[in-house]
Amino acid sequence: GQQLNQSPQSMFIQEGEDVSMNCTSSSIFNTWLWYKQDPGEGPVLLIALYKAGELTSNGRLTAQFGITRKDSFLNISASIPSDVGIYFCAGSANFGNEKLTFGTGTRLTIIP
Amino acid sequence: NAGVTQTPKFQVLKTGQSMTLQCAQDMNHNSMYWYRQDPGMGLRLIYYSASEGTTDKGEVPNGYNVSRLNKREFSLRLESAAPSQTSVYFCASSQVVSPLHFGNGTRLTVT
Numbered sequence: 185g186q187q188l189n190q191s192p193q194s195m196f197i198q199e200g201e202d203v204s205m206n207c208t209s210s211s212i213f214n215t216w217l218w219y220k221q222d223p224g225e226g227p228v229l230l231i232a233l234y235k236a237g238e239l240t241s242n243g244r245l246t247a248q249f250g251i252t253r254k255d256s257f258l259n260i261s262a263s264i265p266s267d268v269g270i271y272f273c274a275g276s277a278n279f280g281n282e283k284l285t286f287g288t289g290t291r292l293t294i295i296p
Numbered sequence: 297n298a299g300v301t302q303t304p305k306f307q308v309l310k311t312g313q314s315m316t317l318q319c320a321q322d323m324n325h326n327s328m329y330w331y332r333q334d335p336g337m338g339l340r341l342i343y344y345s346a347s348e349g350t351t352d353k354g355e356v357p358n359g360y361n362v363s364r365l366n367k368r369e370f371s372l373r374l375e376s377a378a379p380s381q382t383s384v385y386f387c388a389s390s391q392v393v394s395p396l397h398f399g400n401g402t403r404l405t406v407t
Contacts, residue, residue, distance in 0.1 A: 188338065217395055226300070226386050226398030227339070272338065279393040281329065282352065286338030 190273055190287030198295050203260040205290045207273035215276040216249050216256035217284070222269045230271075231258070234279070260292075268294050298322050300399035302387050308405045309377040317372040317402050319387030325397070327390050328370035329354075330362060332383040333401070339386065345370055346392075377406045 187210040197203060207216070215234055219227035231242050233249035233256060240247055244261045256273055273287040300321045309315055321328065326347045331339040331354075341354030345364040359381060361373045370389075374381060384403050388396040 190338075224400065226388070226400050227396075228398070229395045232395050274338075281327065281388075281390050281393075281396055282341070282344050282346070282354070284341070284396070286340075288336060288338050 188273065188275060188285045188287045190290055192290055193288070194291040194293065196293045196295055197263055199263060199265060201263050203263055203267070203292060204257065205271060205273075206255060206257045207275065207287045208255045209275055209285075210254075211277065212253040213256075213275035213277055214253070215279055215284075216247070217274040218245075218247050218256070218258050219272045219274065220269050221272065221289075227272055263292075263294060265294055268292055300387055300389055300397055302385075302399035302402050304402060305400070306403050308407065309374075310407055311378060313377050314373065314375050315377065316374075317385055317387075317404075318369070319371065319399060320369045321387075321389040321397070322368065323389060323397065324367070325389035325391055326367070327392060328364065329388040329390075329396065330360075330370070330372045331386045331388065332356065333386060334383050342372065342385075377404075379406045382406045 190207045218230045221227045231247040238249040246259045248257045270289045272289050276284045303318045329344040330342040340356050343362040345351045348367045363371045384401045386401050387399045390396045
């Protein structure tokens with residue numbers, strides 16, 4: 185199957201700091217999605233990207249679809265306690281979900 | 297506004313036992329999916345149903361069967377559970393080319 189590398193695996197930051205994480209694929213994707221998972225819950229969609237170079241924001245979150253179509257980035261500005269959780273990227277070569285590949289997740293922890 | 301509802305939330309099985317995980321969605325979505333989530337790995341697709349009456353294998357279908365009972369419901373069956381099937385199982389739904397909506401998962405332990 186397709187390889188999707190997500191980094192970093194974990195992050196420990198202080199409240200108010202900015203966060204950056206990224207995903208890279210071994211092949212070209214036409215869709216990039218970013219999800220967040222809180223403990224005991226299912227992933228919730230944060231941002232969807234469908235066009236190379238696209239930059240999309242959702243509040244303090246900004247995600248970009250890389251120009252090469254093989255990577256995507258998620259930034260969180262001015263982190264707050266409710267940002268704690270696991271962030272997953274997901275990508276697909278087509279626009280259907282049956283071929284969606286998920287990253288292994290970035291666990292974000294905020295140090296008091 | 298339930299979205300995607302999964303039952304049960306937790307289950308412990310002995311090796312060889314069978315069980316069915318239930319999933320229902322109230323968003324009138326055509327497509328439904330079953331994923332498993334293991335530590336250190338991304339979500340992996342077990343089976344999906346693009347529309348009522350159809351089902352297809354995903355990346356890791358061995359040891360599982362599914363039934364798309366109607367447009368709302370999509371169940372996952374383990375006929376003879378194995379310790380390797382210890383995992384968190386997520387059901388999801390979507391319209392054809394829209395992002396997935398996930399349930400809150402079923403945590404399954406097979407001893």
